[in-house]
Amino acid sequence: MTPSVLLLAIVALSLIAFQVGRARALASVGGLRGVRNLHSLPGHYGLLTALWCGIPALLLALIWWSAQDQVLINLVAAELPADLRNLDPASFSLFLNDVRNVVAGNIPADQVSTETAGAASHYLRLRTISQWSIAVMALSAGVIALLIVRSRIRPEFRARNRVERLIEGLLFLCSTLAVLTTIGIVLSVVFESIRFFNIVPLTDFLFGTQWSPQMAIRADQVGSSGAFGAVPLFAGTLLISAIAMCVAVPIGLFSAIYLAEYAPYKLRGIVKPLLEVLAGVPTVVYGFFAVTTIGPLLRGWGVELGLDVSGESALAAGLVMGIMIIPFVSSLADDMITAVPQSLRDGAYALGATRSETIRQVVLRAALPGIVGGVLLAISRAIGETMIVVMAAGLAANLTANPLEAVTTVTVQIVTLLVGDQEFDSPKTLAAFALGLMLFLVTLLLNVIALYVVRKYREQYE
Amino acid sequence: MSSAALPVPQGIKTVGTVTVAEPVFSCRDVNVYYGDKHAIKGVNIDIARKQVLAMIGPSGCGKSTFLRCLNRMNDTILGARVEGQIALEGQDIHEKRQDVVQLRARVGMVFQKPNPFPKSIYENVAYGPRIHGLAADRGELDDIVNSSLRRAGLWEEVKDRLNQPGTSLSGGQQQRLCIARTIAVNPEVILMDEPCSALDPIATARIEDLIDELRESYAICIVTHSMQQAARVSQRTAYFHLGDLVEVGETDKIFTNPRAKLTEDYITGRFG
Numbered sequence: 252m253t254p255s256v257l258l259l260a261i262v263a264l265s266l267i268a269f270q271v272g273r274a275r276a277l278a279s280v281g282g283l284r285g286v287r288n289l290h291s292l293p294g295h296y297g298l299l300t301a302l303w304c305g306i307p308a309l310l311l312a313l314i315w316w317s318a319q320d321q322v323l324i325n326l327v328a329a330e331l332p333a334d335l336r337n338l339d340p341a342s343f344s345l346f347l348n349d350v351r352n353v354v355a356g357n358i359p360a361d362q363v364s365t366e367t368a369g370a371a372s373h374y375l376r377l378r379t380i381s382q383w384s385i386a387v388m389a390l391s392a393g394v395i396a397l398l399i400v401r402s403r404i405r406p407e408f409r410a411r412n413r414v415e416r417l418i419e420g421l422l423f424l425c426s427t428l429a430v431l432t433t434i435g436i437v438l439s440v441v442f443e444s445i446r447f448f449n450i451v452p453l454t455d456f457l458f459g460t461q462w463s464p465q466m467a468i469r470a471d472q473v474g475s476s477g478a479f480g481a482v483p484l485f486a487g488t489l490l491i492s493a494i495a496m497c498v499a500v501p502i503g504l505f506s507a508i509y510l511a512e513y514a515p516y517k518l519r520g521i522v523k524p525l526l527e528v529l530a531g532v533p534t535v536v537y538g539f540f541a542v543t544t545i546g547p548l549l550r551g552w553g554v555e556l557g558l559d560v561s562g563e564s565a566l567a568a569g570l571v572m573g574i575m576i577i578p579f580v581s582s583l584a585d586d587m588i589t590a591v592p593q594s595l596r597d598g599a600y601a602l603g604a605t606r607s608e609t610i611r612q613v614v615l616r617a618a619l620p621g622i623v624g625g626v627l628l629a630i631s632r633a634i635g636e637t638m639i640v641v642m643a644a645g646l647a648a649n650l651t652a653n654p655l656e657a658v659t660t661v662t663v664q665i666v667t668l669l670v671g672d673q674e675f676d677s678p679k680t681l682a683a684f685a686l687g688l689m690l691f692l693v694t695l696l697l698n699v700i701a702l703y704v705v706r707k708y709r710e711q712y713e
Numbered sequence: 714m715s716s717a718a719l720p721v722p723q724g725i726k727t728v729g730t731v732t733v734a735e736p737v738f739s740c741r742d743v744n745v746y747y748g749d750k751h752a753i754k755g756v757n758i759d760i761a762r763k764q765v766l767a768m769i770g771p772s773g774c775g776k777s778t779f780l781r782c783l784n785r786m787n788d789t790i791l792g793a794r795v796e797g798q799i800a801l802e803g804q805d806i807h808e809k810r811q812d813v814v815q816l817r818a819r820v821g822m823v824f825q826k827p828n829p830f831p832k833s834i835y836e837n838v839a840y841g842p843r844i845h846g847l848a849a850d851r852g853e854l855d856d857i858v859n860s861s862l863r864r865a866g867l868w869e870e871v872k873d874r875l876n877q878p879g880t881s882l883s884g885g886q887q888q889r890l891c892i893a894r895t896i897a898v899n900p901e902v903i904l905m906d907e908p909c910s911a912l913d914p915i916a917t918a919r920i921e922d923l924i925d926e927l928r929e930s931y932a933i934c935i936v937t938h939s940m941q942q943a944a945r946v947s948q949r950t951a952y953f954h955l956g957d958l959v960e961v962g963e964t965d966k967i968f969t970n971p972r973a974k975l976t977e978d979y980i981t982g983r984f985g
């Protein structure tokens with residue numbers, strides 16, 4: 252019985268359980284006329300029976316399926332001839348991989364060695380047995396649960412309240428799953444980073460100014476020092492983010508002020524949604540714009556001014572990233588400015604303040620914490636932004652403050668470290684996890700501060 | 714100052730005497746529209762110096778709207794249109810050469826909900842003098858802040874914490890801060906729109922006492938929902954109904970012996 256058939260069977264069993272529970276509840280009060288003597292509606296008894304029948308069966312099946320492959324492979328491996336089992340671990344796991352591939356149909360069985368083919372058919376036989384046994388177990392668990400619930404149904408049984416609790420539990424399970432996934436991702440990054448720091452000392456990583464992650468494969472290879480100093484990457488990230496902020500904060504803020512305080516009602520109704528659409532443009536499109544338009548443009552200007560602008564420069568990437576963030580800053584700032592109560596504006600006007608005085612000295616002053624929070628969020632977006640810098644900033648890990656040179660960023664290096672065929676335990680690939688962890692910590696810190704500031708600000712006017 | 718009242722048009726419906734000798738404000742045939750809605754219908758009234766005028770009437774009858782005409786705060790409302798003559802010391806405030814900023818410095822306003830700026834107590838009071846350049850140096854500014862807070866009866870409570878945010882004060886203190894902020898620019902008239910409706914009875918009593926003191930220096934117009942308050946603080950009362958000014962008169966007379974039927978119904982609590 253394949254998993255999908257078993258799933259259908261469980262659903263069918265649950266439907267039967269619904270009818271059984273409902274019928275039992277009705278029977279306990281002598282048919283439809285006695286419904287008012289039931290504590291809950293008949294449907295509640297049915298739903299409760301169905302849930303109690305379906306959930307254990309489903310859970311059992313899910314647990315079994317998640318463990319099945321590991322168990323079966325171990326069983327197959329144990330039956331293999333001794334000379335195969337005594338292979339070194341790497342070749343042995345390669346062999347098992349072949350077996351799996353044959354089972355999955357990725358490799359035709361007639362193209363592999365007889366040992367592999369034999370192991371594969373052994374695996375398949377075991378899997379059929381396993382699937383039948385889980386089907387029997389899951390369905391009987393469902394039936395047993397059904398019978399237990401059915402036997403407990405009496406008129407005063409509080410099915411309605413229990414259904415509530417079950418549903419609450421289900422919802423809780425889903426939200427826990429989301430949180431656990433996040434924690435799992437973070438933990439996996441942390442563990443890989445720890446492996447990296449076992450090879451490369453933390454201080455070298457944090458304070459080293461040399462970044463060239465190419466490890467020498469042969470001793471006589473040149474240009475492969477294998478230096479993992481992350482300072483140039485963070486400096487590059489900082490430089491590009493700073494340029495982006497220099498573009499995004501003034502333009503975003505001023506456009507927000509115009510929209511919130513000056514723009515006619517109709518114009519605001521058109522421009523604000525437009526800005527929000529702009530925020531949804533995929534960043535790869537901005538990257539394109541940086542490479543094909545801004546980069547060459549800056550270079551051309553550089554030539555005219557007698558400056559040496561490299562084709563991939565921090566300036567080009569920063570400018571375009573700033574343009575990308577403008578809608579974000581402007582939309583957030585606009586929200587903050589419109590959240591300032593009208594009574595504050597009235598207070599200033601009534602004292603004889605002009606419009607720009609009111610905006611500068613009262614409205615912006617009141618909205619400042621929220622705007623600062625928004626800018627922090629924007630910075631954390633800039634730091635984590637990948638596509639634009641991959642396309643426009645370059646790969647050279649220069650430690651420089653000159654925006655006309657090519658620099659590289661943390662995100663760009665993570666991409667380059669992981670692109671292509673890599674061994675997952677070389678320091679080079681592990682370095683990507685360490686960089687990812689650092690990036691995660693920095694943006695997390697920024698976001699926490701920003702959310703705190705924004706929340707504080709919101710409370711003030713509620 | 715030449716500030717005789719403007720002539721009153723013939724055949725007005727308002728009961729009582731709308732004119733006073735030497736008025737600060739003289740309003741003639743004032744109409745306000747919000748889009749199509751006619752919110753104030755041909756109101757004529759003078760406002761006297763050193764006296765409190767109370768405006769009463771059921772909700773939505775146009776008291777706030779009329780009050781906002783006097784410092785042109787209706788200008789800030791989209792779709793609001795004001796017609797008629799409103800003369801401050803004989804000068805029509807709607808004239809082209811009238812500077813709104815100047816007008817609002819002369820006619821201060823206190824709002825229903827205390828609205829201190831997100832600044833320190835000191836800066837709240839200093840704000841008006843700063844933007845109008847009333848103080849030559851820091852010493853003068855200190856003096857203005859000090860005397861305004863004293864006159865608003867707040868000095869003793871805040872003298873040690875002038876640098877704390879204005880929002881850290883209690884509601885009643887915030888409202889007195891707003892009054893201090895208003896008198897810091899030395900206005901001629903103070904408009905108050907239900908200044909006590911967000912306050913508890915004790916804070917209300919303090920503000921009422923304060924209004925009584927301020928009357929010695931300023932003309933005051935106060936909108937209130939409480940007839941007791943109108944009776945306590947005002948010398949003259951105006952009763953509004955659905956945009957009409959129904960009756961104006963000395964407060965004592967209006968409350969003991971109203972002449973218009975509508976006024977009587979309102980005061981005896983038949984509607985409101």
Ligand SMILES: Nc1ncnc2c1ncn2[C@@H]1O[C@H](COP(=O)(O)OP(=O)(O)O)[C@@H](O)[C@H]1O
Binds near residue numbers: 777790
């Ligand atoms: N900004 C506005 N836009 C449209 N109508 C308004 C506005 N403000 C007040 N009104 C209307 O004008 C009338 C008078 O309002 P208002 O002066 O606030 O009354 P009061 O202060 O006496 O309660 C009401 O009917 C109200 O609905």
Ligand SMILES: [Mg+2]
Binds near residue numbers: 776777778906
């Ligand atoms: Mg009102």
